[in-house]
Amino acid sequence: MKRRIVLLTILLLVFSTVVVHADDTQENDGSLSGVVGVAAMYDSHFDLANEFPNDTDGEDEFIYQLDAKLGMKYSWGSNSRLEFDLQELAYWPYFHTEKSWYVSNGNLYFGFFFGANSISMLDSVRYFVPAEKEETDLFRNSFTMAGKHKFSNLWEGLLGYENIINLHFDSAGNDYSMNGGFIELRNTWTPLVYTYYSFDCLYYIGNNQMTDPAILSPPNDGYRYSGKVGFDALFGIRHYLQGSYTFQRDRGDYLRPAMIGNTNVADNQMQPPPPDGRRPPPTPLEQVRGFEGEQASLEVDAEFNYAKHKATLLYSIRFNERFSASLYNEFIHKDFIPNGDMPPYFDGDRTDRLFLVSAWFTARTFGQLYAKTYYVLRANIPSDDEDGVQEHIASVGLEYRF
């Protein structure tokens, strides 16, 4: 608890320092903006372990959400840009439990442009405070640094470094960090239509310090690489179409301390498989709860040893200055591939087929007051039909932007 207060305080201090700096300056290139919003959500597949004692088994839930965001932009001359934003989200379920959960997101971007070329950095922080006491806070930091070079009017290249750190403050055995690089070629067809081809490779290291052998921990080490092709098209100025196909392969080594130097497989069975032979309940590593949905219907970052095909299509339209709408569809086919050193209970033969269909609508009502609504359908139709999940989420909210 102390750690999360300290972290939030640091984030707020950093933010206020930057804001004060922006206010002090006499330059007219800086701007400050913010959003305060409230929303009510319906989730058809809400699931918390510790619900009200007299709670029925119904899975429907209404959740209140509070959203506050502050953003700042600042530029020096015509070449350097700084952008910073901080978002705080809080969720309160209504029927099944009084436990709430919180999310903090922060983004810091710096870009230096020289002509059509650029060097830029982006740091994204996420801090998740779960509803359940048994689950641990999650801190994730993603840092990317990239250099872009324009070869010609048609082609530009991007070379970058990526670092991702995942920390679980009360369960260090689940921590893992990733380091890697990415390369991307971008082809300009018209000034508003791009296609891109990218490849990235990440090497990750898990924490050897096992706090609980029952926990499905990340591998000791491993790599994840992916190839991606996609397009971005802005047409008629107001229509945006974006699509991509990604193939990703993850291969992790589950060698545990007990296994090192021990070739006796029986000794390495650190725990028995669950009685029914199926996957154990979600662990801190996989924690996703409440509004963030049933884990089985999500593409979870902390999964390893798989081959994944992912296709996405996003269409958005700004009808005018008041109304905008978006449709986003996603399909993922993920094969979990058995590895010799997998945890004993891990069902390596599982195949997930994840679908996500969503529609979003935003309308400016009076002044800077916006109404937002969206609907999301998420489903998993895995190879083992018994684990199939279907989830509907609908949200209506108001937000004030300044």
Added chain:
Amino acid sequence: MSKTVAGIALVLTLLCAAGVYAGDSFESIDTWRSWKSIEAAIALAPLDGPEDIREKAEIIADRLDELKREETRLTQESEQNAQMVRSLHNQREILRNLAELQQGRGAQDPQQLHELTERIQQQEQLLKRRKKSLNDLRGETDRLQRLLEEYKQKAASLQQKESIVP
């Protein structure tokens, strides 16, 4: 196998045919600044008569026409640019909302967010340059417009004096 090869060949052909590019770069924003200066051609000499001044006024009027065409082009491009910036912001907001549904990841990865953020910055920078160019161009148009009026008045005044003097 042959279908795979045909697919790859099709993609490569499309990539090679990517010559449909129409430029949208920093260079096109300030084109009018590099036009040949008319200052020497319109400078008034002590012995200039009404006809000389009218000829110089015509040079100014021609330049004003060119500047107005350029102003129309830059205004349209700025409006498009501003719309594009709003659409990109909208896009980023959607991606962040989607990411929030996926634990802050999933619907987007850091690279995608990075690329979109950079694209927004570049478009905003382009818009800023266009607006500055447009402001300067309007300033130049106003200056030449005043000069044109001045020349017309001077030519008329000289014409009147010549008609009075026998």
